[in-house]
Amino acid sequence: MSMKQYALAGLFTLMAAPAMAAECSVVVESTDQMQFNTKEIVVSKACSAVEVELKHVGQIPKAAMGHNIVIAKAEDAAGVIADSMAVGVDKDYVKADDARILAHSALIGGGESTKFSIDPAKLEKDGAYEFFCTFPGHAAMMKGVVKVTD
Template sequence: MKSRIFLALLAVGGAFSAHAADTCSVNLEGNDAMKYNLANIDVPRSCANFTINLSHTGKMAKNIMGHNVVVAKTSDMAGIDTDGMRAGLAADYLKAGDSRIIGHSKVVGGGESTTVSIPVARLVAAGAPLSFFCSFPGHSAMMKGTVTLR
């Protein structure tokens, strides 16, 4: 009986260790209903870089229902979004060289995935509050969340 308990605790401990080792990344999903699966992304200050793995779980093409993920100061979201609409899909709905953008992925369509890695020092330097959002026209109203440094 004691050996079973020990093995169960060992298995649980291993699961926690595997999870703890993966704290410098997060899996984010966007769908055809213009929703992310997360409302907040926790970023440990101990990470050198933080990676967001974005998967578009829907079926619609990127020119119809594309998604990306943009990280910026919350106060900069509206301006980034407005300028991005003018930039168009070929520019991932982001103004070239926009210094307000801390990190961003490309726009993907249904069934596609992309990744963005952001130096945590850039997040710290930007200060709070931070947000993530989709810059596809009209999507940021629903597809947004907070980024929390911990």
């Protein structure tokens, strides 16, 4: 193989590698306007865990404009949201030991970030899952779907 062929083979490998590798981390941004920057989180079954980083790119403190991410089955979302809002800011608006919650972040305010992991083994490939913010009133605008892939 000539040097040119080696170089081309190496370039092809570098270009193809990202497409073949499972994405095992994702960054979701939240704002003071009650928005996530995405409506979809992809969880690959090829990952042992998917790390989600939530960044609050706004400036308002968490007591007034806090955000979190909670993941649950779509059919459980409304109940999780209602029960979580009742527990308060000190508990991150996440009801402790709620079996319907598959994963969640801490509640953060402007300029803060937090990370949490999703165990893909807990999710069925054909299941319907959602993510949302449980700060009171936010879930109406701050929500999306969790897509499970191979």
